[in-house]
Amino acid sequence: xxxxxxxxxxxxxxxxxxxxxxxxxxxxxxxxxxxxxxxxxxxxxxxxxxxxxxxxxxxxxxxxxxxxxxxxxxxxxxxxxxxxxxxxxxxxxxxxxxxxxxxxxxxxxxxxxxxxxxxxxxxx
Amino acid sequence: xxxxxxxxxxxxxxxxxxxxxxxxxxxxxxxxxxxxxxxxxxxxxxxxxxxxxxxxxxxxxxxxxxxxxxxxxxxxxxxxxxxxxxxxxxxxxxxxxxxxxxxxxx
Numbered sequence: 229x230x231x232x233x234x235x236x237x238x239x240x241x242x243x244x245x246x247x248x249x250x251x252x253x254x255x256x257x258x259x260x261x262x263x264x265x266x267x268x269x270x271x272x273x274x275x276x277x278x279x280x281x282x283x284x285x286x287x288x289x290x291x292x293x294x295x296x297x298x299x300x301x302x303x304x305x306x307x308x309x310x311x312x313x314x315x316x317x318x319x320x321x322x323x324x325x326x327x328x329x330x331x332x333x334x335x336x337x338x339x340x341x342x343x344x345x346x347x348x349x350x351x352x
Numbered sequence: 353x354x355x356x357x358x359x360x361x362x363x364x365x366x367x368x369x370x371x372x373x374x375x376x377x378x379x380x381x382x383x384x385x386x387x388x389x390x391x392x393x394x395x396x397x398x399x400x401x402x403x404x405x406x407x408x409x410x411x412x413x414x415x416x417x418x419x420x421x422x423x424x425x426x427x428x429x430x431x432x433x434x435x436x437x438x439x440x441x442x443x444x445x446x447x448x449x450x451x452x453x454x455x456x457x458x
Contacts, residue, residue, distance in 0.1 A: 263447060273387070273395065273438050275447035287445040290353075328385075328400055335442050337401055338385030342394040 230254040230341045232324050237346030244314050244350070250307040250324030250343055258282075258302035261330040263339055264309050266320035266348075274320075277309065278327070278335065285333040292318075314350045321345040354443035356450035363456045370426040372453045374439030377420060382441040384422035386415060389452075390435045398437075399424060431457050 236248040250262070264276040277288045277298040286298055297310040307324050325339035356376045364370035374384060384402050387395035397406055399415035402422065412427045422441075426433055434457045439450040 265447075265449075272436075272452040273389075273440075273449040275449060278445070278447065285445070289446065323394060325395075328397075334445065335447070336383050337442075338383075338387070338397050338440050339395075340397050340400065340406060342396070344394055 230326070232326065232341055232343035234322065234324055234343040234346040237322065237348045239349045239351065240314055241352050242315060242350055245310070245312045246314065246348060248309040248311065248322055248324075248346060248348070250309075252305045252307065252324075252326075255326070255341075257305040261285075261327040261335055262300065262307045263325045263327055264298060264307075265323045265325055265339075265342075266318075267323070267345075268317075268320040271320075276322070279307070280330060280333065311348070314348075316350050319348060319350050321347050354441075354446070354448050356439055356441060356448055358437075358439060358450040358453045360451070361454045361456065363458060364426075364429045366431055366457055367428055370429045370433070370455060370457075372424045372426075372437050372439075372455065374422040374424075374450045375420055376422075376441065376448075379420050379422055379441060380418045382417075382443070384415070384417045384439055384441050386413075386422075386424045387438045387440065388433075388435045389438065395438065426455075429455075429457055433457055 326341040328337035386399040389395045402417040403415045
C-alpha cells in the first residue's frame with residue numbers, strides 16, 4: 229500500500245523557518261517525481277514545488293522562489309521542503325503527492341497518492 | 353501565468369448527472385485530471401489523463417477534454433459525491449489547479 233506521511237508543521241513567527249518531511253513507503257520512491265501542494269484555510273489547492281526522481285529537475289511557484297528549497301533522499305525514501313523567510317500567506321496545510329507520469333523534466337499528469345498533510349501556521 | 357477556471361458551485365439532485373467544467377487556453381492539448389476533496393480529507397484523484405479512472409473509483413465518474421474545456425461528469429450522482437472538485441493540468445514545468453467547485457447534492 230502506498231503511504232505518504234508528512235511531518236514538521238507547526239506554529240512559526242514571520243521570518244522564521246521550518247523543514248517539512250514526507251516519508252514514503254509501499255512503492256519505488258526513487259522512480260517518481262514528487263510534489264508539494266498547499267491549501268490555505270478555506271481555500272483551494274496550490275502547487276508549491278516539484279522534484280524529479282533523481283533531483284535533476286526542480287521547480288517552484290514564483291511566490292516561494294528563493295525562500296523554499298525542495299529536496300529528497302532516495303536512500304531514505306524521504307522528501308523535504310525547507311521553508312525560510314516565512315510569511316503569513318504561507319499559512320496552509322502542506323501535502324506531499326506522487327506524480328503519476330513525468331518524462332525528461334516535464335510532467336503530464338496528476339497525483340495519485342497524497343499524504344494526510346501537515347499544518348504550517350505563520351503568525352506572531 | 354496559466355489559469356484554469358471552474359464554476360464555484362454546482363448543484364444536482366440525487367440520481368441526476370452533474371457536470372463540472374474546467375476552462376483554460378488550449379487545455380485540450382494537455383492532460384487534465386480531477387480531484388475530489390471532502391472536508392478534512394486529502395484530495396483523491398478521480399480522473400487522470402483526461403478520462404482514465406483509477407482503480408476503486410466508481411464508473412459513474414467520467415472525464416473529457418477538448419479545445420479549451422475539460423469536463424468531469426458524474427452520472428447517477430449520489431449524496432456521498434458531495435465534495436469539492438479540483439481540475440489540474442501542467443503548464444510547462446508548473447502544475448496548475450483550478451479554483452475548485454463545490455458540488456452540492458440535494
